[in-house]
Amino acid sequence: MANDLVALxxxxxxxxxxxxxxxxxxxxxxxxxxxxxxxxxxxxVGLSGELGLFRMPPSNRLATVRAVAANxxxxxxxxxxxxxxxxxxSAITEPEFNLHAVQCSTHVVTPLIILNGPIRHHIExxxxxxxxxxxxxxxxxxxRSVRLAMxxxxxxxxxxxxxxxxxxxxxxxxxxxxxxxxSPWSPLHVAMGFKPQDSVVTVFQAEAPxxxxxxxSSDPYEILSSIASTMSSMGHNNAWLMGKxxxxxxxxxxxxLGDAGWARSDVQRYLYQRARISMSEFxxxxxxxxxxxNRHWPVWFDRGSAExxxxxxxxxxxxIVMVAGGDEGRFSAVIPGWGLxxxxxxxxxxxx
Amino acid sequence: MQLELVSPMGKSDDGxxxxxxxxxxAEMKDLTVHLLDNGKWNANHLFSSLETALQDxxxxxxxxxxxxxxxxxxxxxxxxxxxxSDFVVTGVGD
Numbered sequence: 001m002a003n004d005l006v007a008l009x010x011x012x013x014x015x016x017x018x019x020x021x022x023x024x025x026x027x028x029x030x031x032x033x034x035x036x037x038x039x040x041x042x043x044x045v046g047l048s049g050e051l052g053l054f055r056m057p058p059s060n061r062l063a064t065v066r067a068v069a070a071n072x073x074x075x076x077x078x079x080x081x082x083x084x085x086x087x088x089x090s091a092i093t094e095p096e097f098n099l100h101a102v103q104c105s106t107h108v109v110t111p112l113i114i115l116n117g118p119i120r121h122h123i124e125x126x127x128x129x130x131x132x133x134x135x136x137x138x139x140x141x142x143x144r145s146v147r148l149a150m151x152x153x154x155x156x157x158x159x160x161x162x163x164x165x166x167x168x169x170x171x172x173x174x175x176x177x178x179x180x181x182x183s184p185w186s187p188l189h190v191a192m193g194f195k196p197q198d199s200v201v202t203v204f205q206a207e208a209p210x211x212x213x214x215x216x217s218s219d220p221y222e223i224l225s226s227i228a229s230t231m232s233s234m235g236h237n238n239a240w241l242m243g244k245x246x247x248x249x250x251x252x253x254x255x256x257l258g259d260a261g262w263a264r265s266d267v268q269r270y271l272y273q274r275a276r277i278s279m280s281e282f283x284x285x286x287x288x289x290x291x292x293x294n295r296h297w298p299v300w301f302d303r304g305s306a307e308x309x310x311x312x313x314x315x316x317x318x319x320i321v322m323v324a325g326g327d328e329g330r331f332s333a334v335i336p337g338w339g340l341x342x343x344x345x346x347x348x349x350x351x352x
Numbered sequence: 353m354q355l356e357l358v359s360p361m362g363k364s365d366d367g368x369x370x371x372x373x374x375x376x377x378a379e380m381k382d383l384t385v386h387l388l389d390n391g392k393w394n395a396n397h398l399f400s401s402l403e404t405a406l407q408d409x410x411x412x413x414x415x416x417x418x419x420x421x422x423x424x425x426x427x428x429x430x431x432x433x434x435x436x437s438d439f440v441v442t443g444v445g446d
Contacts, residue, residue, distance in 0.1 A: 004363075
């Protein structure tokens with residue numbers, strides 16, 4: 001038997017339960033990664049199963065094509081999703097993403113996978129109603145494939161090397177598509193410098209999405225004030241150490257902003273000016289004594305002024321603005337980040 | 353029946369690690385220690401206390417801080433630490 005094969009005695013009735021005994025799961029049942037199903041994934045990308053792709057922290061085990069395919073089979077993915085899965089894993093294992101820290105942090109951080117370009121249609125990625133879930137198969141199993149690989153190849157399991165205090169439902173699966181067709185702005189990947197016809201995966205060190213409800217306003221200032229208020233929470237990492245944030249503008253809000261002539265850069269600048277936290281908040285409302293000293297604050301931040309307000313990102317460009325969601329409902333979402341260099345993008349290549 | 357399954361675990365090294373380790377006979381008083389602060393709040397306080405505790409027990413204590421907890425220390429810093437130190441303490445988790 002090849003050295004990456006495992007034999008498991010099962011019955012036609014008990015196989016799902018027996019697979020749990022292997023410890024390869026994320027709490028949900030997994031599809032058996034048999035050699036023939038795994039080979040379909042390898043064939044889908046034209047790669048030898050034995051090919052080593054990257055090392056995955058914190059264990060730094062080598063991810064072979066077969067191992068990644070096995071995780072994808074277990075997740076319930078289809079072979080046609082495999083180029084996207086490989087591109088996402090390639091992105092998160094880039095040194096600048098610092099996956100080791102993401103995997104082991106006490107924070108809730110997990111990679112958010114954002115898809116742009118024609119791939120969304122080819123593999124039926126949901127960009128519209130219910131974009132964050134549940135379903136469909138493509139979104140959920142791509143996200144789950146990445147997470148299972150992070151757990152099995154990377155070795156980060158809750159309470160063990162994954163030290164997240166609370167965990168996060170998005171640690172099961174977190175994959176969305178941008179609804180480029182209703183956005184008043186250029187697609188996210190084009191704004192990042194890719195060609196419109198490129199299929200691109202972007203990964204972001206993310207918290208779960210925070211809903212922004214504004215059913216009252218069509219005025220851009222009012223819509224964005226709601227978003228800025230949500231961005232200005234004391235509870236996320238950006239409050240203390242800045243970094244990047246993703247703002248998912250729902251289509252109804254996006255139409256209002258676009259009809260009013262607001263460019264993406266206008267949105268970013270307004271949010272940068274308004275999404276701030278006051279010194280009073282940092283002192284937890286206790287005046288007269290500086291209770292919190294942040295040695296990371298630069299000199300241009302006036303610690304001595306009660307009116308000083310700290311931005312949650314370093315620059316407007318650190319606010320990643322995209323459009324997704326259904327046609328009905330005046331909602332948007334804010335996704336705080338975790339680290340300084342939180343974003344990596346890769347072209348998804350079907351021909352490898 | 354028996355199912356044959358492909359392992360999703362990837363490949364590990366065979367357990368051998370190449371490293372230049374300190375001799376167990378090394379005397380602390382001959383050692384140079386580096387404290388690498390990852391930028392978390394309590395790292396500063398912990399390493400200040402640690403530096404005080406070590407100062408009279410080792411040959412030299414040096415310190416540096418990463419730009420941000422979320423990024424790796426830069427290559428030049430790591431190389432310099434490796435060149436000039438016998439062992440490194442880094443942290444903290446929170």
